[in-house]
Amino acid sequence: MSQSPKILYTLTDEAPALATYSLLPIVQAFTKSAGVQVETRDISLSGRIIANFPEFLTPEQRINDDLAELGQIATTPEANIVKLPNISASVPQLKSAIKELQSKGYALPDYPEEPKTEEEKSIKAKYDKIKGSAVNPVLREGNSDRRAPLAVKNYAKKHPHSMGKWSAESKSHVDSMSQGDFYGSEKSVTLPAATTVSIELIGNNGQKETLKSGLKLQEGEVIDASTLSVNELKSFLKKAKADAKAQGVLFSLHMKATMMKVSDPIIFGHAVKVFFAPVFEKHAATLESIGVDVNNGFGDLLANLEKLPAEKKAEILADIDACYVDSPDLAMVNSDKGITNLHVPSDVIIDASMPAMIRTSGQMWNKAGKLQDTKAVIPDRSYAGVYQAVIEFCKKNGAFDPATMGSVPNVGLMAQKAEEYGSHDKTFEIPFAGSVQVIDANGAVLISHEVEAGDIWRMCQTKDAPIQDWVKLAVTRARLSETPAVFWLDKNRAHDAELIKKVEKYLPNHDTQGLEIHIMSPIDATLFSCERIKEGKDTISVTGNVLRDYLTDLFPILEVGTSAKMLSIVPLMNGGGLFETGAGGSAPKHVEQFTQEGHLRWDSLGEFLALAVSLEHLGQTFDNPTALLLGETLDKATGRWLEEDKSPARVVGKLDNRGGHYYLAMYWAEELAKQTKDAGLAAKFAPIASAMASQEAKIVEEYNGSQGTPVDIGGYYRPDTAKASKAMCPSETFNSILAQLA
Numbered sequence: 001m002s003q004s005p006k007i008l009y010t011l012t013d014e015a016p017a018l019a020t021y022s023l024l025p026i027v028q029a030f031t032k033s034a035g036v037q038v039e040t041r042d043i044s045l046s047g048r049i050i051a052n053f054p055e056f057l058t059p060e061q062r063i064n065d066d067l068a069e070l071g072q073i074a075t076t077p078e079a080n081i082v083k084l085p086n087i088s089a090s091v092p093q094l095k096s097a098i099k100e101l102q103s104k105g106y107a108l109p110d111y112p113e114e115p116k117t118e119e120e121k122s123i124k125a126k127y128d129k130i131k132g133s134a135v136n137p138v139l140r141e142g143n144s145d146r147r148a149p150l151a152v153k154n155y156a157k158k159h160p161h162s163m164g165k166w167s168a169e170s171k172s173h174v175d176s177m178s179q180g181d182f183y184g185s186e187k188s189v190t191l192p193a194a195t196t197v198s199i200e201l202i203g204n205n206g207q208k209e210t211l212k213s214g215l216k217l218q219e220g221e222v223i224d225a226s227t228l229s230v231n232e233l234k235s236f237l238k239k240a241k242a243d244a245k246a247q248g249v250l251f252s253l254h255m256k257a258t259m260m261k262v263s264d265p266i267i268f269g270h271a272v273k274v275f276f277a278p279v280f281e282k283h284a285a286t287l288e289s290i291g292v293d294v295n296n297g298f299g300d301l302l303a304n305l306e307k308l309p310a311e312k313k314a315e316i317l318a319d320i321d322a323c324y325v326d327s328p329d330l331a332m333v334n335s336d337k338g339i340t341n342l343h344v345p346s347d348v349i350i351d352a353s354m355p356a357m358i359r360t361s362g363q364m365w366n367k368a369g370k371l372q373d374t375k376a377v378i379p380d381r382s383y384a385g386v387y388q389a390v391i392e393f394c395k396k397n398g399a400f401d402p403a404t405m406g407s408v409p410n411v412g413l414m415a416q417k418a419e420e421y422g423s424h425d426k427t428f429e430i431p432f433a434g435s436v437q438v439i440d441a442n443g444a445v446l447i448s449h450e451v452e453a454g455d456i457w458r459m460c461q462t463k464d465a466p467i468q469d470w471v472k473l474a475v476t477r478a479r480l481s482e483t484p485a486v487f488w489l490d491k492n493r494a495h496d497a498e499l500i501k502k503v504e505k506y507l508p509n510h511d512t513q514g515l516e517i518h519i520m521s522p523i524d525a526t527l528f529s530c531e532r533i534k535e536g537k538d539t540i541s542v543t544g545n546v547l548r549d550y551l552t553d554l555f556p557i558l559e560v561g562t563s564a565k566m567l568s569i570v571p572l573m574n575g576g577g578l579f580e581t582g583a584g585g586s587a588p589k590h591v592e593q594f595t596q597e598g599h600l601r602w603d604s605l606g607e608f609l610a611l612a613v614s615l616e617h618l619g620q621t622f623d624n625p626t627a628l629l630l631g632e633t634l635d636k637a638t639g640r641w642l643e644e645d646k647s648p649a650r651v652v653g654k655l656d657n658r659g660g661h662y663y664l665a666m667y668w669a670e671e672l673a674k675q676t677k678d679a680g681l682a683a684k685f686a687p688i689a690s691a692m693a694s695q696e697a698k699i700v701e702e703y704n705g706s707q708g709t710p711v712d713i714g715g716y717y718r719p720d721t722a723k724a725s726k727a728m729c730p731s732e733t734f735n736s737i738l739a740q741l742a
C-alpha cells in the first residue's frame, strides 16, 4: 500500500477527552520518533455542532466535518482509527452544548423544539442528526470483538474490586410489560430479492400517511418491525409504580434514550407522566402553554416552571411535593442535589446502570443517600429477562467473586447499522389509529401491524454480509481462544428465528470441528454463562447489537469493575481497523471531580490497549516493523503498568490519570530501550527511560501536588485547549524529558 502509515486518534468529550490532553503528547512523541504518524480528528459533540453549521459562523470558527471524513475512511482498507467514547447527546445535553458554544461567540441557532418555519425545520433536522448515538453507527463498518485481555483479568483477580453482597431475601427485581410491547409484536422477513420499500400508515378513517419511502433493501437482508402499545405501556407503568410502593422498593427506570433516540425518550416521557400523574392532570394546560416536554426528563418540567409567575410555580411545586409523598421513592442519580432517576434521560443508561445496580447488591441510592432494594423498570421484554436472570442467579448463589470468576467476551453483530442501532430513522410515534404496512416495490405488504394513536412503531434492518462476517468472527474467536461460543438467539422471537436460519446456513462454511458452539435463548444463555463464570470458566457470547451493548458492560463491570478495561476491536469489513477504547461511557462524574478537586480518576487502560492493537494492525497492513515494535513494547508496558498497580486511584491526593500516564511512558521507554530488534530505537529511548526513572519522586510529586484545588478548563463541552492542556500536563520535569523526543 502506498500511503504513509497513519493512525487517526479521535478527540471526544468529557473524561476521555481530558485524558487525551495528557496521553496524546506522549503517544505522539513516541510514535513520531519512530516514523509513525498519529493524527487527530474531532468528533466531540461540540465539534460536530460547529462542523454542521458553517453558515452561522465566521471563517475562523468553521471546522471540517471530521466524522463524515472518518465514516468514509472506515470503508477503506487503510482505515486505522482509535475511537474513544463520545457523548451520545440527549436533548438537554445538546441544548447545553449549544448554549456553551454561543457563550463562546459561536452565533449558532437555538435548538428549535417546536419548529414553525421551513428554516427552523431544517435547523432542527440538522441538530437531530447530531443528537443521540450519531457517531458509532457511522464508524462501525465492522462487527465487534470485545474482551478482557488476560493481563486485565489477572489484574482483577489479584486486585478484586469491591462487590456488594447479595442476599436471598433481596426484593430487587426487573419489571416488564406482559403484553403490548415490542417483544410481543415483532414480525420479521428475510428478503428473497433486492427491493425498495415504503412504510405507510393507513388510517381507520381512510387517511393515509407515508412514514418513509424509497428505502432500498438488499437481497438476503433481514427486516423486522414491532410496535409498543401506549395504553398497555401506561397501565403497566401505573401498576409498576403501585407495586414499588407496596413492596417498599425504589422505582427506577432503565432505558437507552441516547441510542434509541426516538422510541426511548417517548417511553421515558410516559414514565414521567405516569409517575407524576396528579401534577399532569391538574396542570395540563399550564404545562402545555410553557412548552414542557418530559420526553427530555422531569428536569424539563422543572426548568420550564421558571417561565411562570411565582405563585403558579409555587402551586405546582407543592403538588409535585405531594406527589412524592404518595409515590414510591425514586432511585436517585444524585441524592445531595435531589436529582432523581427521572430527571434527565441520559443520566441513567441501561447498559451501565443495570450492571452498576447488580454490582451493588441489586440496590440503588435513595433520597437519603442510602442503598435500597429496587424495582428496575424495563418496559420492553426483548432483553429485560437477561438482567432478571442474573439477579435471580445472584440471589441464589450470592455475588460473583472477581478473584475467581471466568469471563464472558462478546462477538457482536453491528456492522452497517445492523439491528436496532440506527433504527431511529424508521421509528415513529403514530399520529392516528390504523395499520402500518411495509410495502415492497411490487405493492406486496411484507409486514403489517394494527396501531393506535400514540403507539410507537419501529423497524430495523440487518444486511446479510454483516451476518456472514459475524458468524465468521465468532468461529475465529472460538478457535483462537479455545472457548465455547453461544449464539444468544431466541427461536420464539421473530427476528432471532430468521437469524438462526442464517447462522445454521453460514456455520458450515467454516471449520468448526472440535469447537463447542451453541444456540440458546438469551435467558438460557445467561444461566449457562453465569454457571460457567462462577466456576472460573469462559464463554463467548455471540449476540446481536443490543445484547452486544448490554453484555459488554454487564460482564466487564462484574468481572473487572469497569468496561473501560476492555479491549474493543472492530475488524472493518473492507480490511481496516477501528479500535474502540473500552466499552463504556465518558464518565461525566469524573469531569466533575476533576474540576472540583483536580483529580482525574478516568482509567485510560482502554486507550493503551486500543493503541497497541492499532499499532499492530498498522505494522501488519503496511509491513512496518517499527509500528509492530511500538505495539509490542506498549503491550508489555501496559502489562507491567497493571502488575505495578499504576491505575488511577479514586480519591484526591493519590496517583490519578496523569501520573498513571507518566508510568506508562516510563515503562514503554524502558521496553523500547531493552528490545534488540531495532538498535537505533533502543539507543534513542535509553536516555529517556533513565531520565524518567531517575526523576520519579519529583515527577510524582509534581502530579500529585497539583491536586486538591478546583481546576478551570474553560468549558465543559468545548474546554479551552490551552487551559485543559496545562491542567492535564502539570509536571514540568516530565514535559521536558518528553520534549527531548521531539
Ligand SMILES: NC(=O)C1=CN([C@@H]2O[C@H](COP(=O)(O)OP(=O)(O)OC[C@H]3O[C@@H](n4cnc5c(N)ncnc54)[C@H](OP(=O)(O)O)[C@@H]3O)[C@@H](O)[C@H]2O)C=CC1
Residues within 6 Å of the ligand: 084, 085, 086, 087, 088, 089, 136, 258, 346, 347, 348, 349, 351, 352, 353, 562, 563, 564, 582, 583, 584, 585, 586, 587, 588, 589, 601, 602, 603, 604
Ligand atoms: N462508546 C461510546 O462512545 C459510549 C458513549 N457513552 C456516553 O457516555 C456518557 C455516560 O455514559 P454512562 O453510561 O452513564 O457511563 P459512565 O461514563 O458514567 O460510566 C459508568 C461508570 O463506569 C465507570 N467508568 C467508566 N469508564 C471509566 C474509566 N475509563 N475509568 C474508570 N471508571 C470508568 C465509572 O464508575 P465510577 O463512578 O465508579 O468510577 C462511571 O461512573 C453518555 O454521554 C453516553 O452517551 C456511553 C457508552 C458508550
Ligand SMILES: O=C(O)CCC(=O)C(=O)O
Residues within 6 Å of the ligand: 088, 132, 133, 134, 136, 137, 258, 259, 351, 548, 549, 552, 583, 584
Ligand atoms: O453509541 C452509543 O450511544 C452507545 C454505545 C455503547 O454504549 C456501546 O457501544 O457499548
Ligand SMILES: [Mg+2]
Residues within 6 Å of the ligand: 351, 549, 550, 552, 553, 583, 584
Ligand atoms: Mg454500551
